Amino acid sequence: MSTAPHQQPPRPTLEDLLRFKRAERPPQEFWTEFDRGLRQKQLSALMKRTQGWARLRPVLVHGLRWGVPATAAAAVALVILQVPNGSGARRQQQAASPSPRPLPVAVAEQPAPLPVVALSTVVAQVQSGTSTPQETAAVVDRGEAQTIPSSPQLAVAAASEHALPWSAATLGYSNTSDFGTGAFHPVRQVAHESRRPNSSWTSRFTEMVRDLSAEQSEARVLQFASMNLNSSVSYASASAPAVATQLVADSGRNSRALNEREFRDLDSRFGVKGSSVSIKF
Amino acid sequence: MELIKAVGRLLVASPERKAEADVDALVVQEVRAGNVAAFDQLVLKYRERIYSIVYHLTSNREDAADLTQDAFIKAFQSINRFGGQSSFFTWLYRIAVNTAHSHLRKNRLRTFFSIEQAAEEEKTPEWLTQLAVEASTEKEIFARDLKQRLNEAFQKLSIKHRTVITLFEIDGLSHAEIAEVMGSSEGTVRSRLHYAKLQLQADLQDLMKR
DSSP states (O other), X not given: OOOOTTOOOOOOOHHHHHHHHHXXXXXXXXXXXXXXXXXXXXXXXXXXXXXXXXXXXXXXXXXXXHHHHHHHHHHHHHHHHHSOOHHHHHHHHXXXXXXXXXXXXXXXXXXXXXXXXXXXXXXXXXXXXXXXXXXXXXXXXXXXXXXXXXXXXXXXXXXXXXXXXXXXXXXXXXXXXXXXXXXXXXXXXXXXXXXOOTHHHHHHHHHHHHHOOTTSOHHHHHHHHHSOHHHHHHHXXXXXXXXXXXXXXXXXXXXXXXXXXXXXXXXXXXXXXXTEEEEOO | OHXXXXXXXXXXXXXXXXXXXXXXXXXXXXXXXXXXXXXXXXXXXXHHHHHHHXXXXXXOHHHHHHHHHHHHHHHHHTGGGOOXXXXXXXXXXXXXXXXXXXXXXXXXXXXXXXXXXXXXXXXXXXXXXXXXXXXXXXXHHHHHHHHHHHHHHHHHSOHHHHHHHIIIIISOOOHHHHHHHHTSOHHHHHHHHHHHHHHHHXXXXXXXXX
């Protein structure tokens, strides 16, 4: 059997070429030089590292020497500023707290009129026979028979269930004499409570003046203080209708503005609102 | 995603690799403890493989030697930052590949020169001159020519394709290991590998037709 003279060698594949490339290796002397160069580079890298640290060290030390205390002082100052002091917090609380609920004032109300049955009408009914005397008595007993108030102030005071006995609107009841029997009447109660000794008024008044808030104007305080206590009481009682009128007029303007420049002392029965004065009997 | 990759590494890694990784971890601990001489063990163990990768990326022995030394210096300096998430071998490969990539990006216009040309220069190392002298027979001339052609074909590939085919064909890494070194997915590695082989076949067609 004879071989082909021109037999083609096998074609190398890509894998063969890559395998040939993989077999490529440097000689042993190469690695001797490699190790020597690597050692030199390690030493130079260590030298650079040491020098770099040596340069940074004084900067860091200096920074730590002054930086840490300065930072601590700044932190302490910040804490001190952030923590609110006692008085400041208290003031804020007072400002934030709602103003005390104002006391209801009868003069400020315009209540719905109650069914007022005039006594004269009742009498006329009895006389005409439209109602029996018993019915009339029952009407009177229930207190429905009332005198027609001589002034609007009385109607306000009588109609309001929430009227305080010492409200200024009741000042004009000193001359009323027509009362229903057996029923609560604010005028009667006011008249009853007016019989208090006036010796306590001096002390109460003194306390009131002392406790007046700083917002009260000095003029008003001086004006009130200059008034003789007795004269102020007699003034109030004598000119009660006028004062009451004034107060009613004021109520129309400042119906519920009780939180403005108002002082009311329950014990001393004196009240100051705006330019008006109220006295409790 | 990181958990999936870690599990994949465990499944793909061969027993030899696992044993190798365990031994390397012990040596790394010694180096961290202060035993600097222990790092020489790692240098001796991996210097040929790292040099091979860097050489086939750069196709220049002198540059490959310098870059391999730089890679080991960087690994030594940052040994404390080695967290152990991957094996030391993968971590070292990553440093070497990145170092080579940085060098290639800086020297894009530079082309490789043959051993014979290097021997003519005055500052070439002695071993290179001796290598050029040894390549005198026909067989060696043919081998030298073949190496040159292969290097040229490799240089025509992009850096990423060159890296993938070097790690797979020259160093024998798996797809998963290559993906871990390059920080990409296995699918990307496969596609790049396929494209790189097609390119090399096209460039070396005349060699395969002879």
